[in-house]
Amino acid sequence: MQRAVAVVRQVLDQLQFSTRGPGFMRLNEDLNRWIAGTGISLGVLYLTCLHTSASLTINENADPRVLKDLQAWMDAVVPQDGRGPLDGRGQRSRYLHDDEGDDDMPAHIRTALTAQTMTLSVEKGRLVLGTWQAVYLWEHRAIPHQRRLSLHLIGE
Template sequence: LAVINVLHTSCTLTINENADPRVLADLTAYLRALVPQEGSRSLSGQGPLRPYVHDDEGPDDMPAHIRTALTCTSLSLSFHQRRLVLGTWQAVYLWEHRAHPHRRRIGLHLLGAPVGAA
């Protein structure tokens, strides 16, 4: 078993379809519509946008934090005979929530019997 986690607060990890890149494009568009860069609305979706207060690293920073809070920063992945166990159309993605790519680090923790153990 491998537990991986992203060591940042504005990107996440996801397992999703790898056959069609439009899937990730659609997911990104949905999440950007749910958490607009310009600010937030009330839960009813009515009323004016309220600008985000936290913008220390730029206007894309707070929306990225919210998108991260709504998604996953870690995954538990199974291995069998040294191979990652995923479905036919699945892949692991690091999902950037900032407007531009940033250098990212992930942590990895491995659990289980050593290779060759009886």
């Protein structure tokens, strides 16, 4: 009796994206296109955002109001005005780290509250996601940026 032997392969690459400023960039199509190009049909994708002022999230893909509400919530929790949280006297002072403007430190805080990495299953050469799910790059800076993601796919 002969058994089929699965050959496990891995591919490590980077993709670059141009953001339009604060908000969400849907990645499903770009990620699925990249996965298809590797020839790996079953495996695990390790995705890493290579920046400290942008992050990754999986969220609603059908109703754009969800993303607007998420952005509004983040804007309220971490304002982009360059001033930190209230101190014991009810005062807000400027962040120490503001080298790149008022949105610099708030962008780092937003990233700390979200995710830099995610692990996603791949089946039949595509991401395994729920019907209403999408993978998003979440830009936290006030102006457009070039963002790089590391993609490490392991599978057969």
